[in-house]
Amino acid sequence: MKSEPGRADRVASSGTSTEPEERGTLSISHTVVRKIAQRTADQVDGTTRAQRRVAGLGLGTHGSSAKVAGRADEVDLSMDLALHYPTSIGTVTGEVRERVTEEVERLTAYRVRSLRVTVSALLPEIQPRVR
Known part of the structure; x- marks a missing residue:
């Protein structure tokens, strides 16, 4: 049995192929x-959770929501979020975008x-009555 020329150079120490065309593909839905996008937006200072109706979950408190469209290696995102009031809307949304x-x-x-x-709500921070 003859080995393919250069084949040893394309096999990792674990014995598996390292050539891109032989590794398969990776698809991210x-x-x-x-x-x-939602988790990242929710971690930006100034964003907050709002009471929303979510399909299949009913009414509850949820963070930002996002919709994704696009094809190939490009996506278009639409985000809906609630912010603390008072806050600089431009500053917070700019940070979310970045x-x-x-x-x-x-x-x-x-x-x-x-x-x-889209900023769908400005919600005041509610202070606890008892400290």
């Missing part, structure tokens, strides 16, 4: 991109072509 874009591109290798942010 838009559902994963949506969850990354951090969501960076995180989606870092984790998925999708390029964020557009990111639309």
Whole structure:
């Protein structure tokens, strides 16, 4: 049995092929991109949870919501979020845009072509009555 010329150079120490065309493909669904965007937006200072109706879950308190569209290696995101009141809407939404874009591109290798942010609520921080 003859070995293919150069084949030893393309086999990792574990004995598996390292050639890209022999490794298969990796597909990241838009559902994963949506969850990354939502979690990242929820971690930005100034965003908050709001009471929303979510399909299948009913009415409850939820963080931001996102929709993803696109094809190939580009995505378009639409985000809906609630912010603390008072806050600088421009500053918080700018931070959301920057951090969501960076995180989606870092984790998925999708390029964020557009990111639309809608602020659907401004909610005051409720202080506890008893300290």
